[in-house]
Amino acid sequence: MTSLSETVARFPKLDAALMESRLTRPGTGARVIIDTDTANEIDDQYALAWSLLSPERMNLEGVTAVPFSFQHHQEGLIKSVHILENGGPQNEVEEKFMGGLGGWPRRIFDAGLRAEDVKFVTPEEGVELSYQEILTIFNKCGVSADGKVFRGAPDYLTDFDTPIESDSTRFIIEQARKRDDGPVYVLAMGALTNIASALLVAPDIIDNIVVVWTASFPSYAPFCNAPSLNLVQDRLASQLLFECGVPHVYLPGYHVGAQLKISYPEMDQFVKPKGAIGGYLWHLYTNNPLHEMFAITGQETKSWVIWDIINVAWLFEEDYVSTHMTTSPALNDELYWETDPNRHLMLEAYDLNRDAIFEDLYRTLDRAPV
Template sequence: MTTLKEAVERFIPLDHKLMKTRLGRPGTMPRVIIDTDTANEIDDQYAVAWALLSQDRLNLEGVTAAPYSFLHHRDGLYDAVAALQKGGGTDHDSKFVGPFAGWAQRLLADGRTADDIEFVTPDVGEARSYDEILRVFDACGVGSEGKVYHGSTQHLPSYDAPVDSDAAQFIIKQARNREDGPVYILAMGALPNIGSALLMAPDIIDNIVVVWTSGFPSYAPFCNEPSLNLVQDQLSSRLLFECGMPHVYLPGYHVGAQLTISKPEMAAFVKGRGAIGDYLWHLYTNNPLHVKYAISEPDTKTWVIWDIINVAWMLDAAYVPTHLTTSPHLSADLYWQNDPSRHLMREAYDVARDAVFEDFYRAIERG
């Protein structure tokens, strides 16, 4: 079986000057592909809508559906619920300290158990994401024909087995068009579409820039396991950091996590702004993750709209301040390992939350 090191040897390192050019600011009307697990929660829909309504500022060539699944949470939740039902799982029981204890407690208080939670497989997640992309196109009044592509129905099984899909082929085709400048892939989920495209066509790394949101900053001493985008397809996640491609890394914790929005803001600036405004309002007020995680009193809480950070970086450098650093290794236990001799990447360290949402509101108003 091919190792990561052996897979990476197939990629020709980019010239340092070209790498710095690719990691600079996008030019006028940059070419963009959005790779998104749109039905995972409600944030991707905001990002896709913002891009669709900003096509005077970027050239959105297509949207590819990415799979998602919470199956890796299932055993932990079942164990935590069972322990609580038996009277265990206290704060001092280290096995249940973490995300599952609170989730299990809320479920039981709501009269439910882990059996009431749907854990979809990646193929179901991909199909739902594809359908959700079409709904966002429709709500924005933008035609989707020839613009939306089915993606991988599984996460990358090995470096010997890239998953062929319409999405991966579309990425390869667009990347090999070198006459119109590089393609920026705004990646808002797990990466099997991108990982598979890279393995099938290593030559494309000179003409794509992947802008991905996930995980902790590369200098943070924390385990990246909480990042759904990173943890689902760990093979593709590692390939992204190892293969030498131009990469803009937008940490979710605690950069993208600043992009929270409240119900009063939704009511004031999104609701009633056309079909897309009403659809986003519907998503916000019928958030499936409120039900899934048994979140009480949602009206008093904000919700983080993580994935608009990708679009924000494309539109204005001031929205997402970044710096050049070197690409870290991702260890087997999901910690960053830094090496100053490695190839460059660009990384965000902050976000101008108010300016980002003000631009988003203007786009919704225009739409």
């Protein structure tokens, strides 16, 4: 079985000037692929709608569906709820174990629910749900999806020798090899399986592709990255992204993207009235699938993070997302960052202008067809 270091050795090394050029935010009309787990929750739908209703600001080549699943939490959730049923944690080990799931086990327990009854889709089910949800967003925005939407991998990488070929992987490679048209920017809003598979099949494409990914903690944070769904679902794909030398714009979710919260009153006033897509986004907000899964109640008083619009915001306006040039960290097997100033360059976000981003989104929704 080929190791990560052996795999990375197959990739060409970009010179510093080309890397810096690729990491510069492009102007209007950049070629874009959106790689998205759209049915996972509700944020990808906002990002996709904003993009579809902004044809003058990007050249959207296509949208690729990403697998998703919370199955990696199933065993821990069941065990944690059983601990609560037996009187709560009896020692530091049990307390630490439960802490990894935040307040989820307690909400399940307090609601009188059984952890065994929580539905977890498989990655294969997840990618199909995402594919169908992408089609729904195209329809609600009044945009034709013909030739624009592609099914992705039905599972995650199990090693670096076996990329998962799919319509999405082939499409990413095809677009990245159109060198006369300039680089393609892949706005990655989920697990990296499709992108990693494309890179493993065709390492030569790294000179004409830029991965713009949102996930986890900043590279300087000392925390374990396991809480990040985008990162933890496909650990091998996540490790490959930071190692292979592909130009990468990293948009941390925690503390950066997490600022992109929207409230019930804002949804009611600024989103709900905006045509078919506005009504659908309102429906998603008030029928969030993660509310049921995580046993969250009282939605009217809760805000929700619309994480993935950060990718589109970075592309659209320079002052929406603040970034700095740094070096790519390594992601170790325990999912902690290991930094080294001698590694290849990476552009990383450290802040954003939450109000300006949402105001732009609201203005764009004014274009939505009824």
